[in-house]
Amino acid sequence: MNSFKPCQIPQPKNDADSYIAAINERPLNALNSQSNRPKRNIGAHTKYWATGRTLKIAMYDASDEVIEEVKAAASEWLPYVNLKFDFVTGDTGDIRIHINPPNGVNSSEIGTDALIDDIGGTDAERRAPSMFLNWKSGSQRFRYVVLHEFGHALGAMHAHQHPDSEIPWNVQNTYKHCAKKYGWNKADVDTNILPLPRSHQHAYEPYDGDSVMHYEIPREWTFGNWGQSESWAISNGDIIMMRKAYPKD
Template sequence: MAGVRSTVADYGPPRYCSQKSSLRPAPAPGLAPHRAHAIITIGNKWLNGTVLRYCFLDSTGGGRGPGQLDAVRAALREWKDLGIGLDFKEVDDSSESEVRIDFQGRFSESAVGTDVLQVGQHEATTNFGWDLTDAVGHATALHETGHVLGFDHEHQNPNAGIEWEEEKVYAALALPPNEWDRETTFFNIIRKLDAATVSGTDFDADSIMEYPFPPGLIKRPKKYRIEGIPDPLSLSAFDKDMVQQWYPTLVARPRHLEPRESVALPKHSGGQTDFEITPAESRKYAVATFGDADVVMALFERVNGELRYVTADDDSGQDRNGRLDVKLFKGRSYVVRARLYSSWGTGEAALMYW
């Protein structure tokens, strides 16, 4: 099912967003290939169930009015209304937020997924450089939100089979309205994603994560050389399917975990299990994973009906298991979430607290 499309004739030369370069460290050398690939594949995806707190650094929408803020809110709501297990909460204090949104300059960009956590606490993780109140603006808001959810540019999918007229691409992107240097163009267009980072096997030209391209910039496939790629203006069926796979609807209540109870973790990369912990006494506890597996694990406390982050550990790419040493309090409720990157041993990975 194709999304709504536009052409250059509808809105003029396309304006492209850029991704912020990741500050995430590369996997340690010497890892088994499948282990490294699994780490890369889900490395910037959030733990399912995360509440992403976002704030606006400029309440005037860059001088373009409150409609800009409403357009961003509408994009967040459109992704959320798919029934995904992530949630979004607007806050006023930038120090309380993971996602910080601004409306400065002429360029739109965003960090991808958990890479937003590497951005300075008072710096924008996502920026919108043009009006968001028309159809292309709405698509831009959806596109940047897709980056926040952990999705890359679709035209950089190695399965797309796109072969560029590279010098024509560099020349076109050096012109207004983008005025990109060669490095920016390479990073956002020419560069191919590692095949291990691509969750689907097929290229989706209708994806909201796709750019529009006029004819003449693509050498192969022939279809795109002749027709170009129109601008996707809505979420495609594939966009919806993939975000629901990565962030499925949460169960009403995680299973209760007893002290010293060992529970197996999912065997497939990206699988996640959530557990509820209600300590019988106030003291220091250990929450740990076991087995030959790379796991990201995070602990939250229920406060006034909301989960508030306490601490986390990510043992991916390291020769150790994850462990949280933390004081828990009697009468309070906690949730621990564990998402598997990869397992390479013969036994099951497991989690326990004591």
């Protein structure tokens, strides 16, 4: 086994605040992308940032070396989104990155969920990390981890959770394997790995096995010896998705 450790998406404290944060940032997050009618299910809103804006990315007290490495990888998204990044030290930002957290997890809030604590949160909560990255000097994989977590921070979900993936999931084995290997419970697996329920209010891009938002899928999780390695680069499908989410004016 390699050093593969799946990323974990934190769940918003509550869907109502997630919805308010999303529409405060960008009113179109509330709309059905196909019919432009308001969505009835607030859990199905998108969480994209307002187009054209500069996202302030706080790195707390990370070293210049780490900041430069994160910046280089994250900026690979910039040609495909109508956004700018401003990397700063300190604890005040739209996205707040904690390097090398004690729990060793790589994770990121989805898009505007990073702003949930602007609604009724305390000062400390507003300054709490929205992204965790495990940095190791010279790690080739770190660039991929940054690309993947920034995909979430820009509002992308996991590609392997696409309802049309047709991955032959061995659900019971996936639960067992993840409990043993990562200490994950059923909810962790449902949230991060297995297909998400189809929302009829959401316009889906086609399933993209090459997406940087796709996990490595070990054969223990599937039937028929199906597996998928990690893809360490932004795919054409990722580019199409981001261009649609953040069109140029």
